[in-house]
Amino acid sequence: DTGVSQNPRHKITKRGQNVTFRCDPISEHNRLYWYRQTLGQGPEFLTYFQNEAQLEKSRLLSDRFSAERPKGSFSTLEIQRTEQGDSAMYLCASSPGVAGEQSSYEQYFGPGTRLTVT
């Protein structure tokens, strides 16, 4: 078990470009989350998957953001037409659990992808 991995670890892009990040959760985890963390702040929830189904999206996730989790394994987060305000650390987390089950399962975080938009 290598934990949650994220690629790339760092991304510098010019305003207006599209970027895509990848998250590989812990293999047996059904739940996958994306958070965004700006400097000096705690992580803010973006979206959540139960297997391949995207069950919740924050209003922080504008139309320029899209996330997928095909086949319920890895997930991608794409940002189109990046803006300087998108500069942040994008964190992925996973946890076990099945649909409809309430639990206090821990969310395991990846190292994050730091995005800088110039």
Add this chain to the structure above:
Amino acid sequence: AQTVTQSQPEMSVQEAETVTLSCTYDTSESNYYLFWYKQPPSRQMILVIRQEAYKQQNATENRFSVNFQKAAKSFSLKISDSQLGDTAMYFCAFRNTGTASKLTFGTGTRLQVTL
């Protein structure tokens, strides 16, 4: 909507001493979970301790313990016998018991452990 407040942006403690980090939250729910996460410099976030709101007993994990005051909506973290490796950002987080299970974080407290 739930909110989590950490009023101490930075704290410092000497090695082997005890330090307490504060956290308050606001919710209308009666059952929920509370967590403290640690984020060392340039490293990923890890869970330090968790508390179920329906449990009256305060959670303890080795040198880490919490003081959970449900009526006051307060959830402080006590670190005993502080070690240099405890230097990190500490985030308090709230989670409903619903299946959405997203975490709501505070703004964090930067803890520096000194010799």
